[in-house]
Amino acid sequence: MIELWAVGGYSLIGKNMTAIRVDDEVIILDMGYNVGKVVEYEGSEGEELSKLSYEQMLKIDAVPDDRKFHEGWGKMVKAIVIGHAHIDHCGAVRVLAPRYKKAPIIATPFTIEVIRNTLEGKRLPNKIIPLNPSSKYEISKNITIELVNITHSTLQTAVVVIHTPYGKIAYANDYKLDDNPILGKKPNYKRLKEIGKDCIALISDTTRVEYSGHTPSESLAREMLKDVLLRYVDRDMGIIVTTFSSHIARLSTLINIARRMGRKPILVGRSLSNYLSAAKRANVFSTDAEIFGYKRQVNKALKIANKDKEDYLVICTGNQGEPNAILSRIANDETPYRLEPDDIVIFSCTTIPTPVSEANRSIIEQKLRSKNVRIFKDIHVSGHASREDQKDFLQMLKPKHYIPTHGGIDKLVIAADIAQSIGYVLNENIHLLQDGQRLVIQE
Ligand SMILES: [Zn+2]
Structure with a gap:
């Protein structure tokens, strides 16, 4: 039976x-x-x-x-x-x-x-x-x-x-x-x-x-990200990308594009650090890009990135606008990284259709807009x-x-x-x- x-x-x-x-x-x-x-x-x-x-x-x-x-x-x-x-x-x-x-x-x-x-x-x-x-x-x-x-x-x-x-x-x-x-x-x-x-x-x-x-291939998401990011190769604004921490393929794409732009990729946030360390231990992916998981390390890294924004591509947690994640903390001026008009934030994700995520996302987008940050949404495939x-x-x-x-x-x-x-x-x-x-x- x-x-x-x-x-x-x-x-x-x-x-x-x-x-x-x-x-x-x-x-x-x-x-x-x-x-x-x-x-x-x-x-x-x-x-x-x-x-x-x-x-x-x-x-x-x-x-x-x-x-x-x-x-x-x-x-x-x-x-x-x-x-x-x-x-x-x-x-x-x-x-x-x-x-x-x-x-x-x-x-x-x-x-x-x-x-x-x-x-x-x-x-x-x-x-x-x-x-x-x-x-x-x-x-x-x-x-x-x-x-x-x-x-x-x-x-x-x-x-x-x-x-x-x-x-x-x-x-x-x-x-x-x-x-x-x-x-x-x-x-x-x-x-x-x-x-x-x-x-x-x-x-x-x-x-x-x-x-x-x-549903399109992940290789299409790579082309979509290149299409947006490579337009800003010679520009000096700050660029932040957020995506799902478990999406190792997407992270790998972002690291590669950052290097093609002549920027140093830094990965910031506890869950990013957790998933990347799991990938390394399981021998499925490893990177020499720098990863910062704990609050003190995060603040130190973001302080350096804030000084020479044109040299870095910040990849961080908070794609759903979670209040405790890095992107929300940056938007709230709770880290040394200060957003200025014309800086770019890319959401390489969709909003998960739950009331909490939808509310959190709308709050963070409003905050970013009030700082005149340029927002790119849904640069993503499912x-x-x-x-x-x-x-x-x-x-x-x-x-x-x-x-x-x-x-x-x-x-x-x-x-x-x-x-x-x-x-x-x-x-x-x-x-x-x-x-x-x-x-x-x-x-
Ligand atoms: Zn799943």
Whole structure:
């Protein structure tokens, strides 16, 4: 028998956690934060979320509510597999994994290193197993886990495939189909097609289903950034770029463009420093550009950059206008870097569509505008599959059952519509779930 428990990520974007039961063994897929609540908490309290206990995290709705699941299936959990390094997929490992302490945590080396950063020196009782993309790990005589290389907006993202005696279950949350990634390999289409020969179920990302066509490659984001930045090669204004700290490929592009402009790239902010150190430890990316994580170092570096603005390209945290991040602190004159009219701020990101992010972004843009800073927004391509990509992916994996995830019902119904357009039938082999619901996939 195969059954799915939608613990989190089916009623909103974030809090991802799905469990698959194969007879009497259970595999947990992802344990993620509710990013909106995390930003809200850290912003309003100025507190660090990492100090909160499991109960406190549940109270502020920052993690999946796994209480009923724990009671029902907890004892059967054999492994926790994390698909990639974004905190809405791996952030809650710190508080939830110890509740299933006999289960090892399996993920790609980069994802494992990012999880280690979230622990801040504490140890988990769980065994930790780094597994390279394109390799397998046997959980029991009936279950093997395979990680298949896919592209997204962070490195070493995997489609998690659970091999069972009934067939294969694929978990692609999140993904995009990028044939020209800047770092890492393109999706392993050959293996995905092979898995399509006996795929019983696909659980996949719907974050961007409402967009038509194909999500452009990360190499297009590189061209967009070059198009803006190289116009200012011989100019002496200050230039600041902010992007997602986990987007290592984007950071690599920015470092290269800075050098082409004859400017020294400096990377400023704690989460940038964390992700880059994880990438280095996992041997997936390293740079000789200078990185400053702690407040004193940050202020020292920004003081130097402020003196000779034309010599530096500042890459910093705060793309969502988070009140405690570097860009907000610069905009509030809380660092030695002083913004002047004609300085440039580039947002190489989109605004995450949550009320908190939208409010924070509008506040910071207003502050920047009041200083007559020149703003460039949305110099970015998404890391999530659009409508036609979703069809290609379904046709590649040919799952018997399709279970869209990572969105509220508004996204899930669009995903259902896409699947219907290629022959799937709602409630027969397309299943729309909400958090807490269960689904028997195979008797
Ligand atoms: Zn992601």
